[in-house]
Amino acid sequence: MFQKEEYFVLILGLDNAGKTTYLEQTKTKFSRNYKGMNLSKITTTVGLNIGKIDIGNVRLNFWDLGGQEELQALWDKYYAESHAVVFMIDSSDKERIEESKEAFDKMLSNETLCGVPLLLLANKQDLADCLSVPDIKTDFKGSAHKIGHRDCSVMGTSALNGDGVGEGIQWIVDSVK
Numbered sequence: 001m002f003q004k005e006e007y008f009v010l011i012l013g014l015d016n017a018g019k020t021t022y023l024e025q026t027k028t029k030f031s032r033n034y035k036g037m038n039l040s041k042i043t044t045t046v047g048l049n050i051g052k053i054d055i056g057n058v059r060l061n062f063w064d065l066g067g068q069e070e071l072q073a074l075w076d077k078y079y080a081e082s083h084a085v086v087f088m089i090d091s092s093d094k095e096r097i098e099e100s101k102e103a104f105d106k107m108l109s110n111e112t113l114c115g116v117p118l119l120l121l122a123n124k125q126d127l128a129d130c131l132s133v134p135d136i137k138t139d140f141k142g143s144a145h146k147i148g149h150r151d152c153s154v155m156g157t158s159a160l161n162g163d164g165v166g167e168g169i170q171w172i173v174d175s176v177k
């Protein structure tokens, strides 16, 4: 039997950004036998949610880590094993954009992640009055010099209704291979 190419993907971002919903949506879309949870009943990640999906010959293993301030201290324990990072932003929460940027900058300044592909997701695009993808790009512009030489993309998503989730996963597959 042929061996799958196996990769590890971290899903990071502040609590309430939509990380758990994104992982559930991903498993529902890409795992044939996965029945899924009721997405509207998901509550914020306190420990670690894991999931895996297979796309062709590629297996993506996801680690969705808790985003509360005290749990952010644990993120770097996973950096050495990661092949890609999804950083999720709640585009509807303008009051926490600065906090989100600080967590993002702190993550980027860790050298272990140097060169690891990075997907920024502007989540909750289904909500009226949320920040658009260009708005988020402008807000995060100050961090651009820290991104360095790596694949990086910013995309809009709605983890709740699934918009943009497939495109993001395809981007990860193309970047890690």
Ligand code: GDP
Pocket: 013, 014, 015, 016, 017, 018, 019, 020, 021, 022, 039, 040, 041, 042, 043, 044, 045, 067, 123, 124, 125, 126, 127, 157, 158, 159, 160, 161
């Ligand atoms: P986490 O703390 O980052 O894991 O966030 P959760 O996945 O627990 O989501 C936090 C809240 O945001 C929940 O009430 C979700 O239903 C909601 N949520 C997540 N993604 C979206 C989205 O794309 N659109 C909307 N409207 N709500 C979302």
